[in-house]
Amino acid sequence: MAETRSGATKLKGNPVDLLGPELKVGDAAPDFKLQAVDLSEVTLACGEGKTRIIATLPSLDTPVCAEETKKFNDHVKELPDVEVLVASMDLPFGQKRWCGSEGVENVKTVSGHRCSQFGENYGVMIAGGPLERCLARAIFVVGPDNKIKHVEYVGEIAEHPNYDAALAAAKA
Numbered sequence: 001m002a003e004t005r006s007g008a009t010k011l012k013g014n015p016v017d018l019l020g021p022e023l024k025v026g027d028a029a030p031d032f033k034l035q036a037v038d039l040s041e042v043t044l045a046c047g048e049g050k051t052r053i054i055a056t057l058p059s060l061d062t063p064v065c066a067e068e069t070k071k072f073n074d075h076v077k078e079l080p081d082v083e084v085l086v087a088s089m090d091l092p093f094g095q096k097r098w099c100g101s102e103g104v105e106n107v108k109t110v111s112g113h114r115c116s117q118f119g120e121n122y123g124v125m126i127a128g129g130p131l132e133r134c135l136a137r138a139i140f141v142v143g144p145d146n147k148i149k150h151v152e153y154v155g156e157i158a159e160h161p162n163y164d165a166a167l168a169a170a171k172a
């Protein structure tokens with residue numbers, strides 16, 4: 001069982017427990033198995049040699065998550081050697097529908113619905129409360145060497161991450 005971290009992350013002011021470690025800059029990015037909208041498997045190795053922005057969020061069907069995904073969709077056009085993965089527990093079918101209806105085609109939405117290991121390894125799996133088994137809002141920038149270059153566990157799940165910091169780390 002993964003360790004539980006309490007208190008640093010909140011949902012509308014209420015503390016949220018997260019499973020897993022708090023990753024830090026310089027750590028090796030944990031491997032993962034997520035599912036793309038075409039039902040193919042996406043792993044850390046799939047983006048080897050590229051810089052990756054991995055954005056985790058509760059659900060594409062919420063306003064802040066939708067806006068965040070659209071912002072990364074727009075900004076990634078300026079970053080030709082960067083891949084953006086937006087991970088949630090939404091089913092791939094729902095992610096595909098959402099991306100199609102919103103015109104999101106520059107980021108890759110991926111689902112952790114089949115296995116909670118991703119959320120636990122990245123320290124973003126919500127334990128308990130109304131969002132249990134959803135992913136907390138966080139940003140990880142992983143370099144071509146699979147080392148973490150930037151990490152932000154957003155303190156309030158209902159707020160946006162620091163886009164400028166994540167994009168600057170991806171460009172560096």
